[in-house]
Amino acid sequence: MKSVAVDKCRTGDILAEDIFNRYGAVIVAKNTALNSYIVYKLNEMGIQQIRIHDDGRNSSYSDESSTYRKAKEAYRESVSDIRSIISELAAGRPLNVDKVIDISDKICCGIYDSHDILRVLNVEKDFDEYTYTHSLNVAFYTMLTGKWLNLDKDSIRTAVKAGLLHDIGKVKIPIEILNKKSHLSDEEFEEIKKHTIYGYNLVKEAKQFPEEVCRAVLSHHERIDKSGYPFAIGCEKLDIFSKILAVADVYDAMTSDRVYKKRDTPFIAFEMFKTEGVKNFDPKIVNTFLNNVSVFYVGSKVFLNTGETGKIAYIPPQSITEPVVKIGYKYVDLAKDGSRSILCMV
Ligand SMILES: [Fe+2]
Structure with missing residues (x-):
């Protein structure tokens, strides 16, 4: 990292430390990509010097960088590997443990830059590939969350394997139920719930994964208030892997297109976690x-309910559901503008 004068910062430079106001609240979070609005606000607050990463700029501000292209290729390769793991299992062959470990190693070995990963996860949303991309996306989100929580390397590997395998039990659920567009009957929902137990048995039978991986696969739909399944166990009985997996699973599911609904914006997902999610996670x-994940969306293009398109200029750490959007030459604070809201990401 290096120290630079705020005046000398360029759009896309990435902050290497949190910036606080005089009351000690974070106003711009570490890893935020700077833009003209943030630089203007820093100047306005009298902040003259900040620390930025010296290893490059946010790729979302430039054309595809070589690291982003590599991340995208590696991601597509892993999706294809997951497709073959699932097809083999569905055909009655055993779980391909070597392939699972190979994908897990690629995710954990640090070849991916966090910004590149998050960009790939948001761009590569192929509806027809949801079954495969969801497993991979959840594995990436668990890896990032493990890092952000400062877990040790072995724990991050465990979390990633659980992410890759969490829905593997769905191979035993009839496809008509999995792909049903209309409301599921009680019996059908009871059948879906069994994917957690089927998944646990499949991973356990493979005899190559730690017990924590098996348990997290079994418990990824459990909730801390005992409202989940299959056993409705509560917080005390859930380990950190199951709890990380639960958050990663729901976030990716909400922000992806499904057979029965269009994707929500990340801001709707943030809102859910901040409101009803409080009791579940x-x-x-x-x-x-x-x-950490919200910071990534600075610079993303959005489409508003007014028909306008804009770019996320700033996401206040205290109010991540209502960003500041740059529309043309003006900055609109959605927390103060009751007439505008984000319909979708562009
Ligand atoms: Fe699941």
Whole structure:
């Protein structure tokens, strides 16, 4: 990292430390990509010097960088590997443990830059590939969350394997139920719930994964208030892997297109976690996840209910559901503008 004068910062430079106001509240979070609005606000507050990463700029401000292209290719390769793991299992062959470990190693070995990963996860949303991309996306979100929580390397590997395998039990659920567009009957929902137990058995039978991976696969739909399934166990009985997986699973599911609904914006997902999600998910994990993942969306293009398109200029750490959007030459603070809202990401 290096120290630079705020006046000398360029759009896309990435902050290497949190910036606080005089009351000690974070006003711009670490890893935020700078833009003209943020630089203007820093100047306005009298902040003259900041620290930025010296290893490059946010790729979302430039054309595809070589690291982004590599991340995209590696991601597509892993999707294809997951497709073959699932097809083999569905054909009655055993779980291809070597392939799972190979994908997990690629995710964990640090070849991916966090910004590149998050960009790939947001761009590569192929509806027909949801079954495969969802497993991979959840594995990436668990890896990032593990890093943000400062877990050790072995724990991150465990979390990633659980992410890759969490829905593997769905191979045993009839495809008509999995792809049903209309409301599921009670019996059908009871059948869907069994994917957690089927998944646990498949991973356990493979005899190559730690017990924590098996348990997280079994418990990824459990909730801390005992409202989940298959056993409705509560917070005390859930380990950190199950709780990380629960957040990653729901976030990716909400922000992806499904057979029965269009994707929500990340801001709708943030809102859910901040409201009804409070009782379902571990608060420390949710806050760590939201505070870090939200920063990534600075610079993203959005389409508003007014028909306007804009670019996310700033996401206040205290109010991540209502960003500041640059529309043409003006900055609109959605927290103060009741007439505008984000319809979708562009
Ligand atoms: Fe699941």
